[in-house]
Amino acid sequence: MEVIRATKAGTCYGVQRALDIAEEVLDTCPCAYTLxxxxxxxxxxxxxxxxxxxVAKSLDEVEGNCATVIIRSHGVTPQVRDEVVARGFTLVDATCPHVARAQQGAAELAEAGCRVIVLGEADHPEVEGLRAYAEKAGGKVDVVGGPSDIPEGLYAPIGVVAQTTQMRENLEAVVGELKARGLDPIVKKTICYATRQRQDAAAELAARVDAMVVIGGRNSSNTTRLAEVCRMACPKSYHIESGDELDAEMFAGCQTVGVTAGASTPDAHINAVVAKLESF
Ligand code: SF4
Structure with missing residues (x-):
């Protein structure tokens, strides 16, 4: 059975950077917290x-006067950041630079006097951060999931900033709706294409293999979406967290199997699955 790895798969730049930062901290610090x-x-x-x-749910669960708190790749609100420092903890910032640019963009729109439209999932921590950065800069903020959520009665100037993992088509639809209302929004370019590149590479591969294996957490929305994309082109697609879930019978009659992985799956996990598949 030939095992083919998708051309883009596994950890994105921001997640790998956060992992590297966390490992570096843990090399010297016996206990560090993530929120x-x-x-x-x-x-x-x-x-x-x-x-x-x-793992702490909030700063109240962080113990020790000089504990280290690592900020995750999708960032936090400026209030949480200030609170980490105010409580005397050591702040280690693993916010993805793409997310940090989006936070800065949200604040710039508010400082320019714009009403700020944040396009994203309302309860996602990254979106909470974008909203908070804009509000801290004095902006009025609306979080929308798509064009149908845009409130009535808006007037210029309007600014739009998108959660980094949004689809470009959704951003275009929101901008199109605002233009149709006679508003000409300032749009910050904040979409990161890591997720889209993984989906496109997975779809291309799934269309030409007998089976697909998608590796990543079941609680990872980008991995779950990747598995859906694969199933559309290849019905025999398996979403797994570890190679232990695989056996040879699952691939009976297959000549080719494709492998892809979500943006939070390290290379070592992918390599282990590939090695197992090659042993069948
Ligand atoms: S998906 Fe993009 S924005 Fe999000 S952590 Fe990865 S590189 Fe950063």
């Missing part, structure tokens, strides 16, 4: 916990 899991991958979170990384 929520560092990434949406239970196996990686377990591995980090074994090295001393604690």
């Amino acid at each position: 929520g899991p560092l990434i949406h991958n239970p196996r990686v979170v377990e591995e980090l916990a074994a090295r001393g990384a604690c």
Whole structure:
């Protein structure tokens, strides 16, 4: 059975950077905290916990006067950042630079006097951060999931900033709707194409193999979406967290199997799955 790896798969730049930063901190600091899991991958979170990384739901759960708090790749609100410092904790910033640019963009729109439209999932921590940065800069903010959520009665100037993982088509639809209302919004270019590149590469591969294996946390929305994309082109698509879930019977009659992985799946996990598939 030939095993083919998607041309784009596994950790994106921002997640890999956050993992590298966390590992560097844990090399010298026996206990560091993240506010929520560092990434949406239970196996990686377990591995980090074994090295001393604690997951806190809020700063109230952080123990020790000089504890280290690592900010995750999708960032936090400026209030949380200030609170980390005010409580005397050491702040280690693993916010993805793309997210940091979006936060800065949201603040710039507000400073320019714009009403700020944040396009994204309302309860996602990255979106909470974008909203908070704009509000801290004095802006009035609306979070929308798409064009149908845009409130009535808006007037210029309007600014739009998107959660980094939004689809370009959704942003275009929101901008189109605002233009149709006679508003000409200032649009910050904040979309990161890491997710889209993984989906496109997975779809291309899924269309030419007998089976697909998608590796990543079941709690990872980008991995789940990747599995959906694969299933559309290849009905025999398996979403797994570890190679232990695979056996040879699952690939009976297959000549080719494709492998892809979500943006929070490290290379070592992908390599282990590829090696197992090649042993069948
Ligand atoms: S998906 Fe893009 S914005 Fe999000 S962490 Fe990865 S590189 Fe950064």
